[in-house]
Amino acid sequence: MKPEFLEDLPPKKLCKFILKLSYNIAQKTKEIPVVAVVCSLSYNKPNGLFFKNQHYWKVESISTNLVKKYNNPIYHAEFLAFQKLKRKSKELYLSDKILITNLEPCLLCTSLSISYRVEKIFYFLKRNKGFSARDIVNLSHKRKQSSKKKILNHHPKIVYLKEYSKIQRSIIKNFFRKLRNFSKSD
Numbered sequence: 001m002k003p004e005f006l007e008d009l010p011p012k013k014l015c016k017f018i019l020k021l022s023y024n025i026a027q028k029t030k031e032i033p034v035v036a037v038v039c040s041l042s043y044n045k046p047n048g049l050f051f052k053n054q055h056y057w058k059v060e061s062i063s064t065n066l067v068k069k070y071n072n073p074i075y076h077a078e079f080l081a082f083q084k085l086k087r088k089s090k091e092l093y094l095s096d097k098i099l100i101t102n103l104e105p106c107l108l109c110t111s112l113s114i115s116y117r118v119e120k121i122f123y124f125l126k127r128n129k130g131f132s133a134r135d136i137v138n139l140s141h142k143r144k145q146s147s148k149k150k151i152l153n154h155h156p157k158i159v160y161l162k163e164y165s166k167i168q169r170s171i172i173k174n175f176f177r178k179l180r181n182f183s184k185s186d
């Protein structure tokens with residue numbers, strides 16, 4: 001039986017793990033500290049890394065943002081996490097998979113989540129620049145209501161995990177402050 005996705009929130013331990021990883025990247029590197037974790041849910045205890053809530057949240061892949069490291073503007077955490085998982089998955093889509101990320105996905109990563117038919121996206125901090133995951137999915141919903149025509153053929157459910165936003169905002173703020181100080185001293 002397929003587990004019920006809707007009411008189960010990501011385990012606190014998993015979210016704290018993402019926050020800690022984001023903090024470490026912010027401290028040690030010049031990459032924007034974005035972390036993406038792709039999970040699947042299971043009733044039975046899976047192998048590998050998992051966190052337990054109502055279900056077992058199995059970590060299928062993890063990536064961080066590596067734009068600077070590879071000098072490539074599309075090496076976002078979500079893109080890399082999807083690629084990692086696709087390399088080992090025989091399925092065409094990532095249906096039933098859940099993306100958890102500390103920053104609301106950008107236009108590129110939202111589009112990828114839609115193309116891969118990701119079930120749900122959880123994020124900690126709202127994006128205030130450029131198109132966001134919410135903008136794209138809401139636009140498609142509105143269009144569907146008014147003209148009965150869908151823009152998107154798949155609508156991932158997007159959930160803002162507000163309880164982590166304050167700490168995530170301070171990690172990002174401190175990171176950009178550090179970056180500005182670096183560039184001043186160059």
Ligand SMILES: [Zn+2]
Nearest residue numbers: 076106108109
């Ligand atoms: Zn992105």
